[in-house]
Every structure is written in structure tokens, then in C-alpha cells.
Amino acid sequence: MTIAITGATGQLGRLVIEHLKTRVSPSQLRALARTPVKAADLGIQAYAADYDQPQTLAAALAGVDTLLLISSSEVGRRAAQHRHAIDAARAAGVRRIVYTSLLRADTSALSLAGEHRETEQMLKDSGLAWTILRNGWYTENYMGSVAGALAGGVLVGSAGQGRIASAARTDYAEAAAVALTTAGHEGKTYELAGDAAYTLDDLAAEISRQSGRTIPYRNLPVADYAAILAGHGLPQGLAEAIAGWDADASQGALYDDGRQLSKLIGRPTTPMSESVAAALKA
Structure with missing residues (x-):
């Protein structure tokens, strides 16, 4: 069996390959x-592949x-x-596609959800076997x-008291590796x-x-948070999008308590505290 990974040199792709x-x-x-x-440093065969050059x-x-179809970064x-x-x-005779989608893509208010919904439907209409991994937020x-x-x-942020059930990127990468290499995942959405x-x-x-x-949290209106992000050099559109996602988080868009990720990888997900410790050392 040969497994191909798109976006292999990206942050998620590299971790998937290591797993x-x-x-x-x-x-x-x-x-x-x-x-x-x-x-070249991944230790596996590499092929040129550009979504825009079929x-x-x-x-x-x-x-x-x-x-493994890792969703494109070009929103x-x-x-x-x-x-x-x-x-x-x-056309190439691939038997199954595993796709990295978005948490509750079918109902999510996040602006990112639409293209994921479209892609999920394309997979279901393709005639190929499929597995959909609806990834939540990366810590x-x-x-x-x-x-x-x-x-x-x-x-600062605009998430209010919204609860965020994030996990480390490596947790999602391991889930992808499990779905790619073990049986029983065809036709399933996680x-x-x-x-x-x-x-x-x-x-x-x-x-x-x-x-x-003592570092307090200050909740801001979306426009004010976007202005701060833009002031730190983010493009205006991206700044507004990030602030908007925070506002969606305040309404529960990033919360889930099903624990399907830890069940899939067979261990607890990485605690937020570990990610904070890594960030402080960076």
C-alpha cells in the first residue's frame, strides 16, 4: 500500500509523516x-504536486x-x-481519500466552514472510499x-467566555496517521x-x-481586536477573520466534548498547559 500526503512540507503534513x-x-x-x-529532509519519496496544475x-x-488530502491553505x-x-x-485509481475538514463543518458558523462542506460533498459524490477528519482548533x-x-x-481577544476544545497539532497528525493505516474508518466522519x-x-x-x-484577559469588540491584529502587521482581511473566529468561539463554535480524538489516538490529547510551556520556551 502506498500512502500519499498533500501539503507534506506544511506544519501538519510534516507531523503526519513523522507519525x-x-x-x-x-x-x-x-x-x-x-x-x-x-x-528532502522528510526521508521519503517526494513528488511535485500543485493543486492549480492538475x-x-x-x-x-x-x-x-x-x-491524505490536507486542506489547502488558500482560503x-x-x-x-x-x-x-x-x-x-x-483518474489515477486511488482507492480512498482521508480529508482534514473542520469541526462540525456541516453546521459551523465559522467562515472557514463553507469550503469544507463543499469538499466533503465532493468526496461523497466521487465514488471513492473516504474518511473525514473534522479537525477542531489547533492550540x-x-x-x-x-x-x-x-x-x-x-x-486580548474577542472570545468572551466561549470554551475552546483545542488540541495540539501533533494530536491531529497522529489521528490522521491512525486513520490512514488502520481498518474500520471508511465512510466515517470524526x-x-x-x-x-x-x-x-x-x-x-x-x-x-x-x-x-499577572497577565489578565481583556475581551474586546471584534472591530477593536481586528484593529490590534492589523496594527501588529497582519493583513486587514486576515485580522478581521481571526477576530471573527474569536467571536464565533464565544458562541461555542470551537467547543466539543465528544472526545473522539483521544479515542482515535488511544491517549489523552495534549493539555493546553504543555503548549503554553513550549510557547514560553520558544
Whole structure:
């Protein structure tokens, strides 16, 4: 069996490959990347594959049994890019696609959900076997705020008292490796999230505990939080999107208590405190 991984040189892709290498021979793995030279350190075969150049996908997928389709990073272009990948997989004779979607993509208020819903439907209409991994928030999404909180003496956001059931990126990567290499996952959709939910007040308290400083959480209107993010150099559109996702979190968009992730990987998910400790050392 040959397993191909799209986005192999990205943050999630690299972690998936490391988990896969503990489960199958590296000779069974194939890294798909726009720039294969960036995959040289992965220790597996690398192929050029660009969502926007379907002919590269056809060559890269020849002889592949199972494809991990890691969702494209280009929000707004994802659906078309994923269609190219699914069409190429079908033409190449790929048997199953495992797709990294979004927590409760079918009902989520997050602006990211639409393209995931489209892709899920494409998979179901493709005639191929499929597994959908609806990934919740990565704890790392909030760890980028730790340095700024320490510098400014306050953690800011717009999530109110919304509970966030995030998990470390490596937890989701391990789930993908399990779904790719063990039986019983075809036709299944998994809602993946961390075991223990927290609020941004809780995150501020944990930063305070580990740093030895008092770092409060300050909840802001969405426009004010977006303005702060933009002031730190983020593009205006991205700043507004991040602030909007926080507002959605305040309404429960990032909360889940099903513990399907820890069940899939056979261990508890990484505690938020461990991620804070890593961020403080960075």
C-alpha cells in the first residue's frame, strides 16, 4: 500500500509523516509538495504536486492507494483546488481519500466552514472510499499570542467566555496517521477536538502561572481586536477573520466534548498547559 500526503512540507503534513513512519515503512509513503526540494529532509519519496496544475497531481498520484488530502491553505480557493485533487485521485485509481475538514463543518458558523462542506460533498459524490477528519482548533493558533501578552501585560481577544476544545497539532497528525493505516474508518466522519476545554481567561491564568506574572484577559469588540491584529502587521482581511473566529468561539463554535480524538489516538490529547510551556520556551 502506498500512502500519499498533500501539503507534506506544511506544519501538519510534516507531523503526519513523522507519525506514519512509526507505523509503516518509509518506502510506502509519498510526499506531495509544490516544491519537492523542501521535502528532502522528510526521508521519503517526494513528488511535485500543485493543486492549480492538475497534470502534476496525475503524475504524483500514479500507483497510490490512499491519499491524505490536507486542506489547502488558500482560503477562498480551497474548493476548486480540492476538486482538482479529488478528480486526479479518481483518474489515477486511488482507492480512498482521508480529508482534514473542520469541526462540525456541516453546521459551523465559522467562515472557514463553507469550503469544507463543499469538499466533503465532493468526496461523497466521487465514488471513492473516504474518511473525514473534522479537525477542531489547533492550540498553536493561540500560542502565537503568548509573546504579545507578555510584552503588553495583557491577553486580548474577542472570545468572551466561549470554551475552546483545542488540541495540539501533533494530536491531529497522529489521528490522521491512525486513520490512514488502520481498518474500520471508511465512510466515517470524526469530530476531533481536545479533551479539556478552556476559556481565554483560563489561558491568561495559565500564562500567568507559568511566567510568574499577572497577565489578565481583556475581551474586546471584534472591530477593536481586528484593529490590534492589523496594527501588529497582519493583513486587514486576515485580522478581521481571526477576530471573527474569536467571536464565533464565544458562541461555542470551537467547543466539543465528544472526545473522539483521544479515542482515535488511544491517549489523552495534549493539555493546553504543555503548549503554553513550549510557547514560553520558544
